[in-house]
Amino acid sequence: MTIPSSIDETVDLLARGNYVADRSLATVIFLALKMGRPLLLEGEAGVGKTEIAKVLADALGRRLIRLQCYEGLDTGAAVYEWNYQAQMIEIRLAEAEGVEDRTELGKDVFSERFLIRRPILQALEPAIEGPPVLLIDELDRTDEPFEAYLLEVLSDFQVSVPEIGTIKAGHPPIVIVTSNRTREIHDALKRRCLYHWVDYPDAERELAILKLKAPATPEKLSRDIVAFVQKLRAMDLYKNPGIAETIDWAQALTALDAVALDRQSVNDTLGALLKYQDDIARVSGSEAARILEEIRMAARAAD
Incomplete structure (x- = not known):
């Protein structure tokens, strides 16, 4: 499938992948696709940054190549490395056959057939269905030297392999870089890159997401869940619940046949929504009851 030709088409493309995007996000995605520029998405964990790359790959019919970043990530795991075992076998076979030209042997063992392509180099290869989607996930977890290495990749869509030369993409991949901002990206x-901050959704958009991702959840329960989560994000918690946690909580409550939130159901299932004991201890009990009462009062006022 070809890239969308307008912002509205981009919104529709994301919607077909069950991703509810606001217009500002759809606009920057459209521009990244149109201009062939990498897109850096920052935001709290669980707001749907990684999902964007997955939806784009699926909707466009492209291969998704994911590089999960971590501390100590190097070019051997991210870009390429040599198949040393196969090289040693080749050298021993050449020696057994009496090959004496070490220069030619060196050129042979450092040829592309001994090159193991890792995600970044894979993303530069041509594909029948079109350039792949390269997801560089949680870049902030890596060290700064690797971030510096990416500059050549993101500016020229090429990789320098000293033994072979420069490998350049004929058609640049669609690059999505995500960061949870645990440290600043240089x-x-x-x-x-083009840049966008992916924020928590407002109540209306979160309810729309919940209807798509947890369709079995009763309407009243969905509204209670969204209202409760929105209020939690206004508190000074150690880790605010993301969209993924909202969906998990809705599915957990639905599995327990809940039709609306009450104090007992909240206290029993907070572990599906909050992931730190200090946050659970703070919200459970009287605080949960207070939030539920505020939700009921707001509902009566709306009626």
Whole structure:
């Protein structure tokens, strides 16, 4: 499938993948696709940054290549490495056959047939269905030297392999870079990307997401869940619940045949919504009862 030709088509493309995007997010995605620029998405964990790359790959019929970042990530795991075992076998076979030209042997064992392609190099290869979607997930978890290495990849869509030369993409991949902002991404990398901050959704959009992702949840329960979660995000919790946790909570409550929130159901299932004991201890009990009462009062006022 070809890339969308307008912002409205981008909204529709995301909607077909069950992703509810606001217009500002759809606009920056459209521009990244249209301009062939990498897109840096920052935001709290669980707001749907990674899902964007998955939806784009599925909707466009492209291969999704995911590079999950972590501390200590290097080019051997992210870009390429040599198949040393196969190289040693080749050298021993050549020696057994009496090959004496070490220069030619060196050129042979450091040829592309011994090159193991990791995610970034895979993303530069041509594909029948079109350039793949390269997801560089949670870049903030890596070290700064690897971030610096990415500058060549994100600016010229090429990788330098000393033994072979430069490998350049014929058609640039669609690159989505995500960061949870546990540390600042360097300005040099940001300059190579379009940027968007993915925020928590408002109540209306979160309810729409819940209807798509947890359709079995009763309408009243869905509204209670969204109202409760929205109020939690206004508190000073250690980790606010993301959209993923909202969906998990809705599915957990539905599995327990709940039709509306009450104090007991909240206290019994907070572990599906909050992931730190201090947050659970703070919300459960009287605080949960207070929030539920506020939700009921708001509902009566709306009626």
